[in-house]
Amino acid sequence: MTMSEPTAPGEDATIAQLEEEGDVAADYLEGLLDIADIDGDLSLDVRAGRAYVSVENEDGGSLAPLSDPDTVQALQELTRLAVQNKTGRFSRLILDIGGSRDARRSQLESLVDRAVARLDEGASQASLPAMSSYERKLVHDIVADRGLVSESYGEGADRHTVIRRA
Incomplete structure (x- = not known):
């Protein structure tokens, strides 16, 4: 994967850049879920100029510790930093875990x-x-x-x- 053209915080990202953010975020989150030994299905979407990443599973209880609003916010910030580190662009990605949003x-x-x-x-x-x-x-x-x-x-x-x- 190549690094795309940087996007400043106030600039709108292209659909391709937002899809790339979603892919990078999904890779990062899959690694975190593996470390925590939590099963999760990730879905990616682009809406209203933002990449959305959702983590769900059939046993919603295993996601419960991660779906607390403060935890989701912290994981979202970590994921945004991982995306920014990989793409060189500011990210406004939204993370949803177990319907937390x-x-x-x-x-x-x-x-x-x-x-x-x-x-x-x-x-x-x-x-x-x-x-x-x-x-x-x-x-x-x-x-x-x-x-x-x-x-x-x-x-x-x-x-x-x-x-x-x-």
């Missing part, structure tokens, strides 16, 4: 619902806790679907979302 989206929907309830009770705005850029993007999408407005504030690990009425 769907579970997290449901948690974020509940969080937004509680914030909306605070707005319904008269609050002018509702702040959510700090979260990753991917989670903030999901929150912005959920908030927009509910006809509200959201903005992110803060820097680094303290970056959080504030919701208000339009």
Whole structure:
């Protein structure tokens, strides 16, 4: 495999580059799963300008230790670094383990619902806790679907979302 043209963090990657990211990520994750002696089936996809890698197996219980949101986030960052090291490009790859992303989206929907309830009770705005850029993007999408407005504030690990009425 040859190293593709570097892509800066703000630039969009081509489909071929995203597919390459998925392949590199899958190789890296297969190695990790082998070390941990965990069976997993990997599937690769390209959606919305990102490579998505999902790890599933029929015995979801064996993936349970890896599907905790903090663990998925850590493994995603390690996988992104492995991809960047191999391709020379910044990666925005998304990792899902055992349906962890769907579970997290449901948690974020509940969080937004509680914030909306605070707005319904008269609050002018509702702040959510700090979260990753991917989670903030999901929150912005959920908030927009509910006809509200959201903005992110803060820097680094303290970056959080504030919701208000339009």
